[in-house]
Amino acid sequence: MSAISVGQAAVLGVVEGVTEFLPVSSTGHLKITEGLMNIPVDDQSVVGFSAVIQVGAIAAVLVYFFKDIKRIVSAWFRGLTNKGERYHHDYKFAWWVIYSTIPIVLVGLAAKPLIDGPLGSLWVVGGSLIAGSVVMWCADQMGRHKRGEDDTSFKDAMLVGCSQILALLFPGFSRSGATMSTALILDLDRVAATRLSFFLGIPALTGAGLYELKDALGAGVGAAPLAVGTVVSFVVAYASIAWLLKFVAKHSFNAFVIYRIVIGLALFGLLAAGTINA
Numbered sequence: 001m002s003a004i005s006v007g008q009a010a011v012l013g014v015v016e017g018v019t020e021f022l023p024v025s026s027t028g029h030l031k032i033t034e035g036l037m038n039i040p041v042d043d044q045s046v047v048g049f050s051a052v053i054q055v056g057a058i059a060a061v062l063v064y065f066f067k068d069i070k071r072i073v074s075a076w077f078r079g080l081t082n083k084g085e086r087y088h089h090d091y092k093f094a095w096w097v098i099y100s101t102i103p104i105v106l107v108g109l110a111a112k113p114l115i116d117g118p119l120g121s122l123w124v125v126g127g128s129l130i131a132g133s134v135v136m137w138c139a140d141q142m143g144r145h146k147r148g149e150d151d152t153s154f155k156d157a158m159l160v161g162c163s164q165i166l167a168l169l170f171p172g173f174s175r176s177g178a179t180m181s182t183a184l185i186l187d188l189d190r191v192a193a194t195r196l197s198f199f200l201g202i203p204a205l206t207g208a209g210l211y212e213l214k215d216a217l218g219a220g221v222g223a224a225p226l227a228v229g230t231v232v233s234f235v236v237a238y239a240s241i242a243w244l245l246k247f248v249a250k251h252s253f254n255a256f257v258i259y260r261i262v263i264g265l266a267l268f269g270l271l272a273a274g275t276i277n278a
Helices: 006-019 026-036 044-052 054-064 066-081 083-087 089-110 112-116 122-142 154-162 164-169 175-185 190-218 223-248 254-273
Strands: none
Touching: 006 026, 006 044, 006 054, 006 223, 026 044, 026 122, 026 254, 044 054, 044 190, 044 223, 054 066, 054 190, 054 223, 066 083, 066 089, 066 190, 083 089, 089 112, 089 154, 089 164, 089 190, 112 164, 122 175, 122 254, 154 164, 154 175, 154 190, 164 175, 164 190, 175 190, 190 223
């Protein structure tokens, strides 16, 4: 019997799609939702399921930014054989995405027992939600928002890419929140920070989903729930991306900061009351 039903998979797909690219922690929200539905958050198949349905959200990024991605990938291939093309920003940016993904891959493989075990506790999620909120608020206040996407450098990409490790080790911190906050500290404007977060997330999240697929299928989640969760995640994430880019163009991140603190405190209350299991 599948550890997750088709109906539960649809709900989790909605949660993943809405929260993957918002700086509120998709992993944290998935774990909270799983806890409320009495799904064991530390079950290996459930951890794998959460990683696999992220691929649906990543597919939404690939479709939404297809023209940009096609331009960058084309520049990369041209640059491999043509030295003149290697001075273009798109060619260099493609390499930066590759290089900035290496740290999170190495840490993810080395720390997997901790990530799947004690660090997956809902107590950690609650604390990370609140701690990440403080970081995000400080970054938004500190950043001068004066640099656009074309002003990004190798240093920016590496620092923002490495910041993904915070979300990997502390579910609830938010990959989007960590990357956007780092980009803001580096003085990128909010739209540039958000787009950079999207692009840097593509290889990391896709790799994680493919890596966990065998565990999700082999340890108790059926193919049907995985398919439903992934498709729902794709549809909802596409709408979420479009909304977020419009929102950050005109607003600060304060609404996300307040929301995260409220959710973190509410989670602590539910855990303390024994309403959900950590």
